[in-house]
Amino acid sequence: MKSKSKHIGQYLIKLEFGERTPVFVYEAENKKSRKTTKIGAWYLRIHPRQKLKKPLDGVIKVEKIATTRKEKENGFDTDMINEISKSILLERNVTCYGNDERWANHIYPIYLTELLLKNSFASDTFFLSLF
Amino acid sequence: MSEKNLIGKVSATERQPTTVDEFHFWIQDDTLVKPFDIVKVKHYRQSITYGVIEDIWHTTDSPGHIGSYVSSDFGDVASEPQTLRLGVSIAKCKVLSNHPQNGIESEQIYMPIQDGSPVYFAHESEIIEALGLKYINNPIPAGFIETSNASVPIHFNRDFLIGPEGAHLNISGISGLATKTSYAMFLLQALQQKQNDIAIIILNVKGTDLLRLDEANPKLQSQDQHEYKKSGLECKPFEQVTYFYPYQNNEDKFYSHTYLSKEVLEQQHRSNCAFNYIYTYENDRENLDLLFSNIDDPNQTMESILNEIVENPEFDGLTWESFLSAIKEYTQKGHSKGKEISIASWRKFTRLIRKSINNNIFQGSKGASRKKHCYLKEKIQNIQNSDIFVIDIAKLDEQIQCFVFGDIVKAVYELKLGETERKEESIPKQVIIFVDELNKYAAASAPKNSPILNAILEISERGRSMGVILFSAEQFKSDIHDRAKGNCSTHVYGRTNAIEISKPDYRFIPKVFTNMMTRLSKGELIIEHPIFRTLLKIKFPFPAYHQNQEKD
Numbered sequence: 001m002k003s004k005s006k007h008i009g010q011y012l013i014k015l016e017f018g019e020r021t022p023v024f025v026y027e028a029e030n031k032k033s034r035k036t037t038k039i040g041a042w043y044l045r046i047h048p049r050q051k052l053k054k055p056l057d058g059v060i061k062v063e064k065i066a067t068t069r070k071e072k073e074n075g076f077d078t079d080m081i082n083e084i085s086k087s088i089l090l091e092r093n094v095t096c097y098g099n100d101e102r103w104a105n106h107i108y109p110i111y112l113t114e115l116l117l118k119n120s121f122a123s124d125t126f127f128l129s130l131f
Numbered sequence: 132m133s134e135k136n137l138i139g140k141v142s143a144t145e146r147q148p149t150t151v152d153e154f155h156f157w158i159q160d161d162t163l164v165k166p167f168d169i170v171k172v173k174h175y176r177q178s179i180t181y182g183v184i185e186d187i188w189h190t191t192d193s194p195g196h197i198g199s200y201v202s203s204d205f206g207d208v209a210s211e212p213q214t215l216r217l218g219v220s221i222a223k224c225k226v227l228s229n230h231p232q233n234g235i236e237s238e239q240i241y242m243p244i245q246d247g248s249p250v251y252f253a254h255e256s257e258i259i260e261a262l263g264l265k266y267i268n269n270p271i272p273a274g275f276i277e278t279s280n281a282s283v284p285i286h287f288n289r290d291f292l293i294g295p296e297g298a299h300l301n302i303s304g305i306s307g308l309a310t311k312t313s314y315a316m317f318l319l320q321a322l323q324q325k326q327n328d329i330a331i332i333i334l335n336v337k338g339t340d341l342l343r344l345d346e347a348n349p350k351l352q353s354q355d356q357h358e359y360k361k362s363g364l365e366c367k368p369f370e371q372v373t374y375f376y377p378y379q380n381n382e383d384k385f386y387s388h389t390y391l392s393k394e395v396l397e398q399q400h401r402s403n404c405a406f407n408y409i410y411t412y413e414n415d416r417e418n419l420d421l422l423f424s425n426i427d428d429p430n431q432t433m434e435s436i437l438n439e440i441v442e443n444p445e446f447d448g449l450t451w452e453s454f455l456s457a458i459k460e461y462t463q464k465g466h467s468k469g470k471e472i473s474i475a476s477w478r479k480f481t482r483l484i485r486k487s488i489n490n491n492i493f494q495g496s497k498g499a500s501r502k503k504h505c506y507l508k509e510k511i512q513n514i515q516n517s518d519i520f521v522i523d524i525a526k527l528d529e530q531i532q533c534f535v536f537g538d539i540v541k542a543v544y545e546l547k548l549g550e551t552e553r554k555e556e557s558i559p560k561q562v563i564i565f566v567d568e569l570n571k572y573a574a575a576s577a578p579k580n581s582p583i584l585n586a587i588l589e590i591s592e593r594g595r596s597m598g599v600i601l602f603s604a605e606q607f608k609s610d611i612h613d614r615a616k617g618n619c620s621t622h623v624y625g626r627t628n629a630i631e632i633s634k635p636d637y638r639f640i641p642k643v644f645t646n647m648m649t650r651l652s653k654g655e656l657i658i659e660h661p662i663f664r665t666l667l668k669i670k671f672p673f674p675a676y677h678q679n680q681e682k683d
Contacts, residue, residue: 051205093212094202098194103201108214 008043013055017048020085023076025066038066040076044085046092047104057104062088136251136280138162141172142221143246151226151241154182156250158220166643167668168278169253169261170224175240177232181253181261182224183665186643191218225641227261227664252280259283263664272321272362273658274314274671284362285669287621291661293322293329293561297620298595301569303608304625304656311604311625312340314656315565317671319602322563323371323517324364330514330559332539334566335523336532339390344369344521345404346677358672368676371515374399375507375522377535378407379491386502388491388526406505408522409494410538412451414506417441421537422487422530424572424583432476433483434580439472450495451488458484487530507535511542512551516559529571533583536572539564540586547597561598564590569603573615584612591618609634622659626651640666 011021023040030037040063047058062084066072088107096111097103103111139156143149154172158164166184174180193199193216204210229239258281259265270286291297300318302311319331335341347368359366376387376396384393385400386407399405410418420437428434440446440458449457461477487493497504507522514520522539524532543562545551566572573587590601591614601619605611608624609631616622616636625648631637632645644666648657657668 048205090213093204093210094193094214094216095198096192097198097201099192099198108212108216112214112217 009056012043012045012059013049015043015045015049015059017045017058018089020044020081023064023081025075038072040064040066040071040081042081042085044088046089046107052104060088060105060107136254137249138164138170138252139222139250141244141246141248141250143243149243149246151243153185153223153225154244155221155223158187158222164222164252164279166647167276167666168280169227169258170222170250171253171257171261172244172248172250174229174244174248175242178229178240179232179257180229180240180244181227181257183227183261184222185225185641186223187220188223189218189220191216225665228263230260252278255281255283259285261664262667263662267662269325270363271318271325272364273318273660274362274656274669275358276667276669285663285667287318287660288662289326291620292318293563293600294595294598297661298600299591299619300600300602300621300623301608301611301616301619302602302604302623302625302656303606304604304623304627304651305606310654310656311623312567313654313674314623314625314671315567315602315604316341316344316674316676319519319563319565320369320675321362321364323369323519328516328560330516330518330520330562332511332514332520332522332543332562332564334536334539334564335521335525336567336571337525339392339525340678341521342374342389342391342523343395343677344519345372348673348675348677350678351673351675355672355675359675362672366672366675369519371517372404372519372521373510374405375408375505375510375520376405377490377492377523377527377531378409378494378502378504382501387523389523390525391523400503406503406510408507408510408535409492409497409504410506410534411494411496412449412454413496414508415538416446416454418534418538418541419484420582421534422484424533424537424581425529425577426483427578428580431580432472433480435472436476436480451493452495455481455485455488483530487528487534490527490531492527492531492535507538508542508545511539512546512553514546514559514562515557518559533572536566537583537586540583540590543599544586544589544597547599559598561600563600563602565602565604567604569605569615570607570610573603573612575610575612577612584615588612588614591615607631608636620661624648624651624657624659626655 015021021043023042025038025040027036028039041061043059043061045059049055049058052058064076064084091107091109094108095103096106096108100106100111139158141149141154141156147155164184164187166187168184170182170184172180172182200206202212202216253261258278264285267286267288269289271289271292273285273287275282275284292300302315304311322329323331333341345368351366356366376389378386379388380386385396387396387405396405419440423433426433446454446457458477458481462474462481464474511520522535524535527535543564546558547562549555572583577584587601590599594600608616627648629649632648637645644657654670655668657666659666
């Protein structure tokens with residue numbers, strides 16, 4: 001994503017704890033069905049940047065699919081986007097610090113879900129022995 | 132098995148596998164367990180394995196504490212997480228025993244427990260089975276164990292408490308919680324009620340706590356009475372109690388040298404259950420060595436003097452006064468007697484002994500009957516089954532306390548060795564001596580040739596077979612002579628401090644139990660007895676006898 005003069009990255013490093021960017025709306029095409037889906041994406045900083053090593057640590061990207069006609073035609077309601085952002089911000093604690101490199105850009109419920117799914121996969125050893 | 136008591140499942144991991152001796156299980160949320168709780172687990176061939184919880188910890192998926200710090204908004208104590216961290220409480224259990232269900236198999240299974248086996252709280256009858264208390268011969272009530280889900284009365288095996296299989300009991304713990312003495316008295320009461328062939332001698336070493344054993348405790352609540360009943364005991368004071376006080380020449384106090392109030396003393400003397408003991412030169416000259424129990428005598432000069440006194444006919448037929456005059460001659464410069472012992476030694480001896488002999492208990496002979504004079508030795512050697520003798524030594528100084536205690540031990544020994552004229556059938560099968568502050572008589576640092584230390588070692592090593600049993604208490608077990616405590620079959624631990632539990636005596640006790648010893652509250656003890664498969668934390672009812680001096 002790019003505005004006329006700046007790359008998105010330049011905005012994100014200035015994002016303070018609890019702040020979000022505006023929602024960028026774009027269309028994604030399903031190559032098989034040739035159908036397009038409208039997606040709204042925005043960035044949110046969930047940890048204070050002073051506490052983290054890299055400039056983009058603590059910033060997460062949120063994507064929301066436009067599901068209603070209103071959303072598809074007029075874009076997303078700011079109150080709803082704020083509400084979603086607030087809920088995600090509340091999930092900043094606890095973290096998966098020490099267990100996942102991406103801890104600063106991750107939230108714990110998703111980490112747990114990933115863990116659960118990964119545990120249900122066949123093990124590496126089993127997978128390798130298939131070949 | 133009732134699902135109601137299901138509390139978790141066994142977890143065997145690479146780092147912490149289950150073994151023959153132990154297993155771990157995770158505890159379901161909102162279930163509270165505590166160390167000493169007894170749990171049961173389903174095992175091979177429908178058998179049941181019992182375990183006792185030794186340790187409990189809570190762990191999370193955080194690999195380090197910094198993760199916890201970061202997870203609290205980088206150290207904001209007020210932050211509250213929306214999603215709780217994945218965490219679980221784990222209990223470590225020691226395997227107690229394995230039991231076949233419905234008698235299908237008769238042998239115990241020693242295989243480690245399987246991962247995922249359900250874990251249940253053991254209920255009352257299962258706790259009894261788990262601890263091996265189901266078939267106890269001659270059970271002696273020992274209090275209750277209170278687990279998270281049950282309160283179970285437990286019993287000692289008489290044969291291991293007072294012989295012949297094992298004997299002697301030692302209680303240690305800091306003072307001021309009134310637990311050590313109260314528990315010893317609870318056990319003695321159980322023994323008096325359950326056995327009719329024993330006699331008990333109790334030394335009252337401080338205050339008046341043990342001087343009203345035959346009076347009911349007015350402060351007892353109905354809950355205590357219920358606990359006595361549950362233990363299988365009657366809630367009543369001791370019976371057949373006789374009190375022995377040191378004699379003092381004071382008619383106002385009924386010639387008794389004690390802290391007990393005049394009113395209570397009057398009552399005891401009137402009902403003829405109190406006497407005042409004395410020592411005469413004629414009877415007790417040979418016991419003078421007991422006065423030197425805690426005096427270091429590396430060159431054995433005191434011993435030589437004591438031998439001289441026993442063997443030299445010059446010291447025959449004296450009284451205490453004339454004895455003091457006789458030894459005074461040996462302290463004079465240029466005297467011609469006892470040349471082989473230096474004057475300085477005689478002077479030291481005289482100085483030490485004069486202080487003691489000036490006490491009123493050292494008398495010429497028995498006086499008028501109103502003085503209720505008696506010789507402890509004579510009384511003890513006539514002790515009957517179920518008798519309780521309380522001998523007050525609280526107001527005596529330390530040297531004389533040792534003298535009296537040594538005299539009691541000697542008298543009991545002579546009785547049990549058959550050196551009296553009594554028929555063997557009439558002598559109590561076991562004589563139990565209870566003494567508080569054992570560190571005064573059998574300290575680890577006591578001189579090697581201390582006659583009292585030797586008497587105590589003799590009791591602890593040979594007393595079991597002879598029927599002389601020592602129940603003792605002290606603050607710090609580590610202060611007691613190794614051989615004196617090493618021969619005790621039953622050990623009781625009250626609250627103690629962190630320095631004490633770091634001593635070698637506590638090395639073989641699991642860390643969680645020793646740590647718990649520092650947190651025990653009033654009325655709680657940890658016991659170790661040969662027939663129990665583990666240490667047990669117990670409670671016991673308040674004493675049923677009057678503990679305070681003043682009438683309520």
